[in-house]
Each structure stands twice: as C-alpha cells, then as structure tokens.
Amino acid sequence: MVEASKLWFERTCSECECNDLIHPWTYTCSDATKSMLLSCIRGSYKFYAIVYLIQILMRGKKLGKKEMLEQFKLYLKSGIFGLTVGSSFVTLNCIFRNLLFTKFTYYGAVLLPCTVSGLAIYFEPAHRRILVVNLFVNLVFEYWVRTLEMKGWLRRSPGRETLIFMLGSAIFFYLMRKERENQKRTPIFWFFSPPKVSKEIGEPMTGIDGRSSACPHKGTCMNYILKGTAQLFGVGCAMTMLRTIIPKLLTPAKAIRSLSLSHLKLGLFFGGYIGIYRLIVCLLCRTNGRDSALYAIPAGFLAGTAFRAAPSTPIALAPLTSTLQIFGSWAYQKGMIPESLPLVELLYCVCQGLLFHARVMHEDVCPRYIINLMHTVTSAKADEIQSAFIQKMLRSL
Ligand SMILES: [Zn+2]
Numbered sequence: 001m002v003e004a005s006k007l008w009f010e011r012t013c014s015e016c017e018c019n020d021l022i023h024p025w026t027y028t029c030s031d032a033t034k035s036m037l038l039s040c041i042r043g044s045y046k047f048y049a050i051v052y053l054i055q056i057l058m059r060g061k062k063l064g065k066k067e068m069l070e071q072f073k074l075y076l077k078s079g080i081f082g083l084t085v086g087s088s089f090v091t092l093n094c095i096f097r098n099l100l101f102t103k104f105t106y107y108g109a110v111l112l113p114c115t116v117s118g119l120a121i122y123f124e125p126a127h128r129r130i131l132v133v134n135l136f137v138n139l140v141f142e143y144w145v146r147t148l149e150m151k152g153w154l155r156r157s158p159g160r161e162t163l164i165f166m167l168g169s170a171i172f173f174y175l176m177r178k179e180r181e182n183q184k185r186t187p188i189f190w191f192f193s194p195p196k197v198s199k200e201i202g203e204p205m206t207g208i209d210g211r212s213s214a215c216p217h218k219g220t221c222m223n224y225i226l227k228g229t230a231q232l233f234g235v236g237c238a239m240t241m242l243r244t245i246i247p248k249l250l251t252p253a254k255a256i257r258s259l260s261l262s263h264l265k266l267g268l269f270f271g272g273y274i275g276i277y278r279l280i281v282c283l284l285c286r287t288n289g290r291d292s293a294l295y296a297i298p299a300g301f302l303a304g305t306a307f308r309a310a311p312s313t314p315i316a317l318a319p320l321t322s323t324l325q326i327f328g329s330w331a332y333q334k335g336m337i338p339e340s341l342p343l344v345e346l347l348y349c350v351c352q353g354l355l356f357h358a359r360v361m362h363e364d365v366c367p368r369y370i371i372n373l374m375h376t377v378t379s380a381k382a383d384e385i386q387s388a389f390i391q392k393m394l395r396s397l
C-alpha cells in the first residue's frame with residue numbers, strides 16, 4: 001500500500017520545494033538543518049547507549065576501569081557516526097536540490113544522499129566498521145527476501161527459516177573454528193565463539209562424567225555445557241527485559257505484570273543454541289578421543305534447532321552473511337581483493353543507500369530494524385518526513 005513508484009514520484013514530487021518534501025516542519029533550510037542536527041545528537045547517543053549495553057552484556061565478562069573508558073570513547077565516536085548519517089539526509093537534500101539538480105528525482109532524493117552520507121562510517125574504528133557492514137548486508141538480504149515474498153516468488157515460514165538457520169550455522173561454526181587458527185582474524189559478533197580445535201588426543205570414553213583429554217575446554221563436560229547454557233539463557237532474558245521492561249519503568253507494577261513465559265523465548269533460543277552445540281562437540285570428542293573442526297558441522301546444524309523458539313528473518317540469514325564475511329576476509333588475505341580498495345566502506349555506503357531508499361519508497365518490505373533505527377536516531381524526525389510523504393501520496397490517489 002505505501003509503495004512509492006518511480007512514475008508516481010516523478011509526476012508528483014519532482015517539482016516540490018524542499019520544505020514540502022524533506023523538512024515539512026519548517027520552511028527554511030538552515031532551520032531544518034539545525035533542528036535535525038539537535039534531534040540526531042539526542043537520538044544517536046540514546047541509540048548507541050543501548051547498543052553498547054547489549055555488547056557489554058553479550059561478552060558476559062566484567063569490564064575493568066580502563067576497558068570502561070575505552071568503551072566510552074568508542075561510544076562517543078559511534079555517536080558522531082550516527083548523528084552525521086541521520087542529520088545529513090536533510091542537509092544533503094537541500095544542497096543537492098538548491099545547487100545541483102533544481103528538482104527531485106526518484107533516485108536522487110533518498111538513494112543518492114544516503115549513499116553519500118554512508119561515508120560517515122569512517123568515524124567508526126576499523127574493526128567496528130566490519131561489524132556494522134555485516135549487519136547492513138544482512139539487512140539488505142532481509143529486504144530482498146521480503147521483496148521476493150511480496151512479489152509472490154517465495155514464502156517465509158518459521159520452519160523454513162529454522163532450516164536455513166541450521167544449515168547456515170553448520171557452515172559458519174565450521175569456518176569459525178578454522179578461522180581460530182588464523183593470525184589476522186576478522187572481527188565477528190556472534191552468540192559465542194567456538195574454542196580452538198584441541199590438539200590433545202585421549203582414549204575414547206562413554207558416559208558423560210568428567211572430561212575427555214581431547215575436549216577443547218577445561219573442567220568437566222557437564223559443567224562446560226550447563227555454564228554456557230545458563231549464561232546465554234541469562235543474556236537472552238536480559239535482552240528481552242531491556243526491550244519490554246525499561247519502557248515501562250515508571251510503572252513497576254505494570255512492568256512486572258506484563259512479564260510472561262513468552263519472555264523466556266529468547267533465553268531458550270540463546271541457551272539452547274550454545275548448550276546443544278557444546279553437547280554435540282563434547283560427545284564427539286569423547287567417543288573419538290580427538291577433536292576436529294569438522295565436529296562443528298553436525299553440532300552447528302543441530303544447535304540451529306533452538307532458533308525455532310524465537311524465529312526471526314534477520315537472524316535466520318545472519319550465519320550466511322557472516323560466512324560471506326569470513327570468505328571476504330580470506331580473499332583479502334590471499335590478495336584476491338586489492339588492499340587499497342576500501343571494500344568495507346563502499347559496501348556500507350551502497351547498503352545504507354538501498355535500505356534508506358527502501359524505508360521511504362517501499363515501507364512494506366523494509367526491515368523493521370531500519371524503521372526503528374531511523375526513528376530512534378532522528379528522534380522521530382524521520383517519521384515526520386515519512387508521514388508528510390505518505391499524506392502526499394494519499395492525496396494524489
Ligand atoms: Zn531545504
């Protein structure tokens with residue numbers, strides 16, 4: 001329904017003034033730039049506060065004072081990245097409209113400025129850039145899958161997505177174990193990173209007591225499996241809490257009443273995922289008396305069944321995206337991609353352009369994450385622009 005076609009856009013919007021289309025809340029461009037900047041400073045630092053909190057939670061380790069300071073510096077830089085991207089949409093459009101093009105075009109209105117503003121990724125430190133690109137490439141895949149679904153070419157279902165996640169996890173865990181041997185590892189943000197393949201050799205054993213000398217961990221197998229399960233179960237629940245309780249903190253009674261068993265789903269997924277993975281690897285080490293990277297394939301595949309507890313399209317695609325990332329980093333190291341080519345940064349620009357274009361022109365198939373992201377980072381200014389745009393669309397029907 002809220003689909004803006006190229007034909008419609010160029011007929012209705014190309015002659016618009018920029019206050020009509022880009023900054024409906026104020027007439028002058030300089031006012032618009034100023035108010036957008038202020039909104040984005042607030043929004044960006046609020047958004048990254050949550051991102052950094054989740055990252056620290058996922059590590060499952062306490063931070064020292066020095067690490068805290070380090071994280072805070074990164075947080076400040078990430079904030080600059082967010083607010084530059086958010087606020088430059090208005091500024092770039094005003095500049096392009098008034099100085100270069102004199103009218104709006106379908107691709108020139110969102111795709112072009114948002115691709116250009118992607119260059120702000122240079123504010124992020126190099127290792128974080130890779131993580132951000134991974135996220136955005138994954139979102140582009142989600143956008144494509146949703147588009148194909150809308151065209152009737154494929155159908156999503158929890159069962160199918162679980163299968164994709166299982167297959168993806170099998171390959172991805174295998175590659176992650178291979179990658180552990182690599183000196184220049186690419187940064188990967190995943191639920192947990194599997195340990196190095198153990199070189200020790202032991203006698204095959206039965207039962208589940210104790211530990212095989214071939215196991216890639218210390219302590220008993222049972223302890224290793226349960227500890228991981230409990231830890232990630234906790235992380236999953238904590239993330240759900242962040243999402244559901246914090247907005248209701250002002251009414252604690254309501255917040256507690258709103259809790260239900262369904263809030264355990266994410267915990268079950270996270271906990272089950274690591275638990276099953278570790279269980280299978282330990283069992284294989286124990287029966288064979290030696291460890292192998294290949295164990296990650298059945299272990300990752302079966303662990304993927306835990307996804308069924310909390311299915312979601314972006315997570316279903318994530319192991320495949322990260323697999324591509326590992327291949328990409330190997331291609332770099334083997335010299336197949338020239339080192340001077342800023343592939344990561346260019347890829348980010350393209351993905352950002354595509355996704356923000358989708359947000360405005362094809363809202364129905366745009367990943368939820370992007371809609372929420374723009375809402376938060378711009379302190380709802382993006383929604384103001386969007387609703388004025390949709391009003392225009394409805395009026396012209
Ligand atoms: Zn303007």
Ligand SMILES: [Zn+2]
Pocket residue numbers: 211212215216217220221224281282283285
């Ligand atoms: Zn073990």
